[in-house]
Amino acid sequence: MIQVSDLYYSYRKDKGFAVNGISFEVNEGEIFGFLGPNGAGKSTTQKILAGLLPVQKGKIRVMDVDVSATTPDFYNKIGVSFENPNLYLKLTGIENLEYFASMYDVPTEDPVHLLDMVGLKDVAKRRAGEYSKGMQQRLVFARSLINKPKVWFLDEPVSGLDPSTSAAIKELIKEKRKEGTTIFLTTHNMHIADELCDRVAFIVSGEISLIDSPRNLKLQHGKKLVEIEYRANGSLKRDSLSLVQNADRQKLNSLLDHEVIETIHSKEATLEEIFIKVTGEELEK
Amino acid sequence: MRMKRILSVFRIDTINGIRDKMVIYILVAPIIFSFFFRIIAPDFQSLSLLFVTLRDQRTTLESLEKFGSVELASSEAELKERVGRSDDSVAIYKEGESFNLFLQGNESEEIEEVAKIILAGLQSDNMRYLNFKESDQGRFVAPVTVFGFTFVVIISFVLGGMVIGFNIIEEKESGAMRALMVTPIKKSELILGRSILGIIIPLIQTFLAVLILDLPTMDYLKLIIVTIFSSVIGIVVGFLIGVISSSQMSGIANMKISGWLLLMPVILGFILPERLQFIFFWSPTYWSFAVLKDIVNHSINWSSFTIQILWICLTTAILFLLMMSRIKKGLQTYLN
Numbered sequence: 001m002i003q004v005s006d007l008y009y010s011y012r013k014d015k016g017f018a019v020n021g022i023s024f025e026v027n028e029g030e031i032f033g034f035l036g037p038n039g040a041g042k043s044t045t046q047k048i049l050a051g052l053l054p055v056q057k058g059k060i061r062v063m064d065v066d067v068s069a070t071t072p073d074f075y076n077k078i079g080v081s082f083e084n085p086n087l088y089l090k091l092t093g094i095e096n097l098e099y100f101a102s103m104y105d106v107p108t109e110d111p112v113h114l115l116d117m118v119g120l121k122d123v124a125k126r127r128a129g130e131y132s133k134g135m136q137q138r139l140v141f142a143r144s145l146i147n148k149p150k151v152w153f154l155d156e157p158v159s160g161l162d163p164s165t166s167a168a169i170k171e172l173i174k175e176k177r178k179e180g181t182t183i184f185l186t187t188h189n190m191h192i193a194d195e196l197c198d199r200v201a202f203i204v205s206g207e208i209s210l211i212d213s214p215r216n217l218k219l220q221h222g223k224k225l226v227e228i229e230y231r232a233n234g235s236l237k238r239d240s241l242s243l244v245q246n247a248d249r250q251k252l253n254s255l256l257d258h259e260v261i262e263t264i265h266s267k268e269a270t271l272e273e274i275f276i277k278v279t280g281e282e283l284e285k
Numbered sequence: 286m287r288m289k290r291i292l293s294v295f296r297i298d299t300i301n302g303i304r305d306k307m308v309i310y311i312l313v314a315p316i317i318f319s320f321f322f323r324i325i326a327p328d329f330q331s332l333s334l335l336f337v338t339l340r341d342q343r344t345t346l347e348s349l350e351k352f353g354s355v356e357l358a359s360s361e362a363e364l365k366e367r368v369g370r371s372d373d374s375v376a377i378y379k380e381g382e383s384f385n386l387f388l389q390g391n392e393s394e395e396i397e398e399v400a401k402i403i404l405a406g407l408q409s410d411n412m413r414y415l416n417f418k419e420s421d422q423g424r425f426v427a428p429v430t431v432f433g434f435t436f437v438v439i440i441s442f443v444l445g446g447m448v449i450g451f452n453i454i455e456e457k458e459s460g461a462m463r464a465l466m467v468t469p470i471k472k473s474e475l476i477l478g479r480s481i482l483g484i485i486i487p488l489i490q491t492f493l494a495v496l497i498l499d500l501p502t503m504d505y506l507k508l509i510i511v512t513i514f515s516s517v518i519g520i521v522v523g524f525l526i527g528v529i530s531s532s533q534m535s536g537i538a539n540m541k542i543s544g545w546l547l548l549m550p551v552i553l554g555f556i557l558p559e560r561l562q563f564i565f566f567w568s569p570t571y572w573s574f575a576v577l578k579d580i581v582n583h584s585i586n587w588s589s590f591t592i593q594i595l596w597i598c599l600t601t602a603i604l605f606l607l608m609m610s611r612i613k614k615g616l617q618t619y620l621n
Contacts, residue, residue, distance in 0.1 A: 050467050051466075052463060052466055072471065075468050082463065086460030087461060088461050090301050090455075095297075100464070102289060104469060105287070
């Protein structure tokens with residue numbers, strides 16, 4: 001669905017590349033996470049993919065369309081949810097959606113239904129400028145779905161949202177994947193990437209270090225251990241047991257059978273740990 | 286090009302404008318100016334000549350009463366003091382066998398001319414055979430009204446551009462333009478949609494000015510044509526201000542500068558004599574002012590009108606070409 005080959009981009013049009021020769025592919029119907037710290041080149045890549053920045057060097061095809069020569073029809077098929085709530089603040093929530101709906105040449109979603117989906121139906125007639133930042137973020141998210149996009153670009157979709165709204169948004173993203181939407185998700189939040197993405201790419205200083213599924217990464221980089229807390233003889237005990245050594249496996253089975261287990265955790269690596277290990281960079285700079 | 290999108294941009298710009306207090310002030314300003322000029326403009330009757338003569342000169346008094354109101358002075362000194370006041374009055378009095386005319390020196394040419402004709406009539410003693418009747422022939426417009434009308438119409442072009450500029454600045458500040466750029470809308474549709482307001486605002490304000498200043502015998506077709514062509518000046522300047530200004534505050538500063546540049550030829554064009562008018566030939570608003578003045582005075586035919594409209598187009602095109610690279614650069618920054 002998305003093919004990027006040898007893509008470079010420099011804001012100063014010199015050798016200081018914000019995007020430095022990256023290549024990757026995104027398959028139809030998958031959620032592809034583009035992960036990296038601030039300033040890594042994630043948003044620049046997304047802007048080029050969505051046609052907001054020109055292709056300086058390299059090749060990009062989205063839905064088999066060369067992004068350097070897009071037509072209005074291309075924009076009928078993509079949706080972009082920006083990180084910053086870029087809304088018409090004097091317009092109401094519903095007016096914002098109706099305005100954008102009028103821009104498309106394809107059947108669009110019902111704005112009221114979209115507002116309902118993101119929990120803004122009750123404030124549909126309030127000006128966007130009166131919304132909290134989280135509400136504005138949800139409106140931007142809803143706006144990106146107005147044209148029922150086939151390829152959906154999401155930039156930090158749950159940034160600044162409370163846990164329950166964040167959970168609702170994540171459910172919506174999963175639902176869209178089930179419907180066959182291809183999703184390009186840009187984030188520095190490894191938890192959301194882990195939960196949602198079929199595959200992730202790590203990007204640092206404009207270069208991709210690794211592309212794989214979160215599961216494979218965790219298996220490759222994690223320790224095959226289980227940490228267990230249990231009660232024995234009235235006191236709390238902790239143990240760390242290997243999942244591959246026979247003696248530890250037998251002990252684990254015995255503990256499960258005879259003791260009161262209070263907590264048990266497998267020690268696969270988190271995406272964040274893998275990111276630091278692979279790139280040598282922290283995510284939050 | 287889709288009309289639906291063009292009209293949508295126009296509709297949203299209108300809603301945005303109505304909900305912005307600053308834009309409301311901008312829209313109301315020309316109406317207030319029109320009322321101001323209406324109040325200070327004299328009506329035709331009040332423009333009748335006021336004469337002053339000496340109290341003991343009965344025959345002169347009777348002759349002058351035919352042409353306007355007459356005030357009497359007891360002495361030559363009092364008569365001169367009366368003429369020296371701020372209003373326009375003309376002293377005519379007899380000294381020996383001849384008549385004297387006394388003027389302050391700052392009266393209009395028309396008043397001076399009429400006073401001289403009356404003086405000549407008195408001296409040749411043929412006044413009694415003349416019948417005098419005041420009439421505006423349905424075409425009288427006081428100079429202050431001409432100035433007020435042209436000023437209000439031209440200010441409405443500038444203000445129409447300001448509304449466009451403010452809408453662009455707001456989109457820049459909120460980043461909403463970036464969201465619009467990932468929809469199928471074309472730049473041409475956006476520019477056209479946004480320009481409609483820059484034409485409609487001046488058209489409405491022009492006709493309100495016609496009503497308020499009571500100018501019913503106007504050639505409306507010429508007025509509509511000149512308003513539409515001249516609006517392009519405001520639109521170009523509005524887009525320029527919108528794309529180069531990073532915030533509302535810098536937008537206001539840029540609007541003040543460009544507003545004065547556009548209005549200065551109108552104000553000075555009215556004050557300066559004909560031989561110095563060439564100084565403003567570069568300015569499209571000067572040509573708009575010239576056409577509007579002639580339309581109000583009913584002194585323009587279709588061929589001169591066409592030539593002056595071409596001047597508006599030419600000077601606007603030059604202005605646009607000069608600003609084009611700045612607008613393009615600003616648009617690029619605006620979109621990215």
